[in-house]
Amino acid sequence: MSEMKSEQLEREMIRIGKTLINQFFVLLKTAQNYEEGHSATNAPTSNILKIVREIHRRNEEASLRVKGGYLLLGELRLKPDAAGFDAFMFTMGEMKRYFIGAINFTPSTSAEEIGRFAYVFRDVEPIPSPQTYQKLIEKMHHGNILGIEMESLSEEEGYGEGDDAVELKDSKVRAKKVYLQTIHAVSDVMENAKMGQTLKLRKSKRVVQGMIDQLLAAETNLIGLTTIRSHDEYTYNHSVNVCILSLAIGQRVGLSKGSLCELGMSALFHDIGKSEIPLEILNKPTEFSKEEWEAMQRHPIHGVKKLMKLKGLDALSARIITGAFEHHLNYDFSGYPKVPSYTNLSLFGRIISLADCYDGLTSSRVYSRVPYPPDKALRFMMNRAGKAYDPILLKLFINCIGIYPVGSLLLLSTKELAVVMQNNPDPGKWSTPRVKIIADADGNEVDGEMVDISDPEAGRAIVETLDPQKYKIDVTRYFV
Ligand SMILES: [Fe+2]
Ligand SMILES: [Fe+2]
Incomplete structure (x- = not known):
């Protein structure tokens, strides 16, 4: 598309967005003054529906979103002009007061539903808090409003520039937030969100983008978070x-x-x-039978079908689906599913299979009872380089997580316990990371110093990696 044309389209969308805000403002004001069902609400509801249809006809998202102090239509930032100023400020203000981060009108919504939506705000005290938002959601639920979806305000939007905001600037907190948001988004999509897959998927895309920003800014923190383990949420954690x-x-x-x-x-x-595999198989604590194993091995194929069904994702390209399909195929095609005609694994497939295996080995999901400590997992994988794994990518992988990955629990020559906080960027020093001492030689917990093992002055060497679970040590808390 030529730049001029896309600019023109953007201007069109901004204009449409402003009309939407204006009519939404009229509707809310009308609802404040008239009882539900009054004919005065007819005009704004049918206008809103018309605008929403127009937006969907253009394959855009009919959502109003509060972000960074701005009001957005989909991803497009709207600026108030003199004529629409009141409507703009009112809408943004109301969303913030009710702790709403986004309102999405899905293609299935009706004028009648939009009319009912205007009344869910009645009798709900506009105190900006997650509880207020929750009340609205419940009222929407009771009113059977399915074609309109909401997201709550993120905390930093909601609480503004107070102490919380300062704390959120701390990258650790941000990293954790991104991690939890992503868990949330992935569980939403995987819990078979029938309504509004579009919104959920776009949300996933947004959190992935957030993650990339994090990674580019402070890689170590995010990788440290992969030490978060929880049995019941295994699949989401793992994902x-x-x-x-x-x-x-x-x-x-x-x-x-x-x-x-x-x-x-x-x-x-x-x-x-x-999600297509029965839970009793998925969570089976003992070995699989032949049939169960076969059922299990079909998950990449189910995955392709599911991904292809997820609508509204223009960017859900073949590359995304292929990567998911290939994650158990193995570098030498010794894995599953069996596809005789396959001759080339995609880069995504090779990368994901490495990450998948590493996380699988080091976490204690139900069907692998003994989690490997990170260094053992890497050694296990090294032995399969060129067979199961792309040897070059595996080297790169070790390069980025280190031989003692961030979050590993170490026994030092001084009999102290330490957690790996950071890897040495110099490949020659991979075996000597920066660690934090967490227990002294007598086993007393301490909030110890940071030590660079590569520094001879530090006088410490690594004896072995320990299993944090065995020692009941939650290494995650050093990262969050
Ligand atoms: Fe898998
Ligand atoms: Fe997996």
């Missing part, structure tokens, strides 16, 4: 971890931001086909 690790490899390979986003989406949903 997010695989996403982070894949992005870290992708970044080393030098992928562009756009490609990283695709890779991240592919990694995030690589196991989406598992």
